[in-house]
Amino acid sequence: MTIKIRPETVADRKAIWNVNCVAFESNAEADLVDALRAGGDASLSLVAEVDDQIVGHIMFSTLQIFTTTGTMTALSLAPMAVLPGHQRRGIGSQLIVAGLDMCRQRGDLVVVVLGHPQFYPRFGFSAELAKSLESPFGGGEAWMALELVPDAMTGVTGRVEYAPPFGVLE
DSSP, X not given: OOEEEEEOOXXXXXXXXXXXXXXXXXXXXXXXXXXXXXXXXXXXXXXXXXXXXXEEEEEEEEEEEEETTEEEEEEEEEEEEEOGGGTTSSHHHHHHHHHHHHHHHHTOOEEEEEOOTTTGXXXXXXXXXXXXXXXXXXXXXXXXXXESSTTTTTTOOEEEEEOXXXXXXO
């Protein structure tokens, strides 16, 4: 099975909608993707193709970390979805690796995720690193951060504010 990871195009949007609806069994994440795009908050959106069919999607959007010394721009990894019939084949992992590499190459500093604590640490995400960040969604061990630039989180303590479309999930 050959998996192709590439940036989304306008022509992909219906398929991306479908992937998110089917993978999450609701329209909430698909609506979130559309709202992030519409609000200009989508920073990077990638699709995974198998046999010319879109089977996976990942989006990174901008967020702010408000600290006592100022505001830091970072990214949120959400949502990430793979069609159920294609899960557990490495597609999600390839989307994450490709996305993080692209974000790193662009000079982004930090990515946060609220996700499975058994899955995301393999990509370098750490609940320990995120402890200094107040999440509007809680999260415990599921609340994780990743430095794309070494020491980008050194001394950073503050409140995370997601892009407005995430407010419907609070």
